[in-house]
Amino acid sequence: MYAADVDDDSDATESSASKSQKTSKVSALSETKTEPRQATVISILPQSKQPPPPKKAEKTEEGISVRGNQFVALVHRKAVNKGDLTVQKGDVLKIHSIREDGWWMAETAKGERGMVPKNILRHCATSEEKPKKQQLMKPESQKPKKTVRVKSPPKRRKIDPDFHNTLECHMSLRLSESNWSFHDLFWNSRLKTIQKRHVFTCKMFRIEKLMKYHVAGQPLGHYIRMCLFDKSANTGRQVVSNYHYVCPQFVQNGIWTFAKKKIPFRPQFKPEFFVRSNYKMHKVVLRFEVISLLKEGNLPVRHAKSFFTEIPILDERGQSLLKNGSRNIVLEAPNVAYNGDTPTMAIHISDIPRRYVRFCDMLPDVLIWNPSFFRISAGYRVGLGHFVRSRQDPTCADATYDALLGLFPIICDQPDMLDLLIMACSKRKLNFNVMDANFVEDFSQNFLVSVFGIHQLVALPKYNMWNQATMEKRETIFRAVLDQLDTNIQNPLQFQTETKVRPLDLTQLGVDLCGVHAID
Numbered sequence: 014m015y016a017a018d019v020d021d022d023s024d025a026t027e028s029s030a031s032k033s034q035k036t037s038k039v040s041a042l043s044e045t046k047t048e049p050r051q052a053t054v055i056s057i058l059p060q061s062k063q064p065p066p067p068k069k070a071e072k073t074e075e076g077i078s079v080r081g082n083q084f085v086a087l088v089h090r091k092a093v094n095k096g097d098l099t100v101q102k103g104d105v106l107k108i109h110s111i112r113e114d115g116w117w118m119a120e121t122a123k124g125e126r127g128m129v130p131k132n133i134l135r136h137c138a139t140s141e142e143k144p145k146k147q148q149l150m151k152p153e154s155q156k157p158k159k160t161v162r163v164k165s166p167p168k169r170r171k172i173d174p175d176f177h178n179t180l181e182c183h184m185s186l187r188l189s190e191s192n193w194s195f196h197d198l199f200w201n202s203r204l205k206t207i208q209k210r211h212v213f214t215c216k217m218f219r220i221e222k223l224m225k226y227h228v229a230g231q232p233l234g235h236y237i238r239m240c241l242f243d244k245s246a247n248t249g250r251q252v253v254s255n256y257h258y259v260c261p262q263f264v265q266n267g268i269w270t271f272a273k274k275k276i277p278f279r280p281q282f283k284p285e286f287f288v289r290s291n292y293k294m295h296k297v298v299l300r301f302e303v304i305s306l307l308k309e310g311n312l313p314v315r316h317a318k319s320f321f322t323e324i325p326i327l328d329e330r331g332q333s334l335l336k337n338g339s340r341n342i343v344l345e346a347p348n349v350a351y352n353g354d355t356p357t358m359a360i361h362i363s364d365i366p367r368r369y370v371r372f373c374d375m376l377p378d379v380l381i382w383n384p385s386f387f388r389i390s391a392g393y394r395v396g397l398g399h400f401v402r403s404r405q406d407p408t409c410a411d412a413t414y415d416a417l418l419g420l421f422p423i424i425c426d427q428p429d430m431l432d433l434l435i436m437a438c439s440k441r442k443l444n445f446n447v448m449d450a451n452f453v454e455d456f457s458q459n460f461l462v463s464v465f466g467i468h469q470l471v472a473l474p475k476y477n478m479w480n481q482a483t484m485e486k487r488e489t490i491f492r493a494v495l496d497q498l499d500t501n502i503q504n505p506l507q508f509q510t511e512t513k514v515r516p517l518d519l520t521q522l523g524v525d526l527c528g529v530h531a532i533d
Contacts (some may be wrong), residue, residue, distance in 0.1 A: 098128060205460070207398035211374065226320070289381075291378035302321045392456045396478055
């Protein structure tokens with residue numbers, strides 16, 4: 014049906030003589046035959062039965078093309094003249110014919126017919142047939158539009174669904190619930206450093222051996238994943254910390270053995286890790302998951318979780334259940350019936366070494382990580398503390414761009430690059446025992462000439478601790494950077510300037526107080 018979308022303002026003030034003319038037209042519209050002088054009347058019958066007569070372009074500016082003749086009344090209207098139809102709000106009307114002056118012949122569900130103004134009707138479009146605007150006049154020639162350049166804000170990096178389980182999220186600066194202070198970072202004005210945070214759980218773990226582990230097929234690799242797990246789900250998520258990974262050095266005859274010494278640029282082989290938790294809920298446990306990498310045909314590599322175990326941390330009174338010493342833990346199979354030998358994992362629990370306590374107390378309240386990074390992570394947190402102290406407007410949430418503060422949390426998920434930072438600081442003999450403003454400046458400078466200078470290199474492959482070839486290629490680049498620092502102290506960035514790099518994403522260098530990591 015084609016209906017002219019032009020209202021005649023004279024309808025409200027038309028005289029009684031025009032009303033009588035309208036009444037005569039109503040009787041003419043009810044007949045099947047149309048007089049020649051009524052060429053402006055458009056029928057709503059299908060086009061195959063009765064094609065609509067041509068219309069003059071100067072009288073019709075724009076139209077609406079719809080299918081179906083069901084309309085609904087938007088308001089209540091009482092019949093004023095003979096031939097009008099009284100309608101109630103919400104009545105569904107069937108339209109039989111329309112006119113250019115805006116009066117349509119409608120029929121109610123009771124069979125009553127009469128004229129109603131179109132401006133009180135709305136088309137009942139079905140889900141499959143929606144009205145669409147259609148130009149009835151001859152379209153004008155389109156002129157090329159002027160291109161206007163506008164400044165658009167930089168696109169944020171895509172956030173993965175498991176972003177809250179990464180070190181980037183837990184190491185970033187986070188606001189408290191009131192948004193007026195920070196969650197676990199406070200400045201101590203007397204000591205001129207950040208305030209140490211004592212938590213309910215702070216222990217060191219070491220995985221010594223995994224025995225009686227057998228898996229079908231030829232796995233490409235194995236690893237153990239640790240996290241804090243909320244069995245009550247009161248926090249909204251079951252995993253309430255970051256994931257930490259430990260890989261065995263050798264797997265033979267169902268026995269996993271782990272490295273005794275630190276392997277440079279292979280932090281995933283270090284069997285030691287620490288757990289910091291400020292949860293005072295007895296249902297928050299430490300979860301271990303044994304995972305194997307399986308490859309079947311042309312399908313992608315699958316991370317198959319085979320066994321797990323959960324270690325309680327606190328009792329119902331909030332007292333620690335983690336006693337120092339060694340213990341053997343029997344693993345469980347998740348939701349499957351397992352008839353083979355039950356794997357057993359031997360672990361050792363101890364307190365944080367005294368030389369690391371001051372660094373550990375500077376870290377976030379909830380964290381599972383490698384103890385090799387105590388010093389550099391504490392140095393980053395002290396840098397954040399100086400940033401908080403020196404803010405001119407504490408209520409301002411504008412992003413502050415700083416290479417160390419913005420990029421360090423992202424690099425935390427690439428621990429081999431943190432090994433590079435440790436070695437660079439060692440070559441410069443950086444003193445971590447005195448963390449003042451001069452230390453922050455020196456630490457930031459070491460970060461710039463090492464990690465910041467190569468994290469965007471084209472030749473640097475993406476971090477993948479399960480791909481041996483990738484890790485070896487990354488190690489080659491890291492050692493080249495260290496050699497450059499030894500031979501050319503005056504120009505430490507020479508290696509970076511002679512190598513292709515990707516464009517720098519400035520959004521990675523911002524301490525964003527309104528980002529997804531800042532407000533949890």
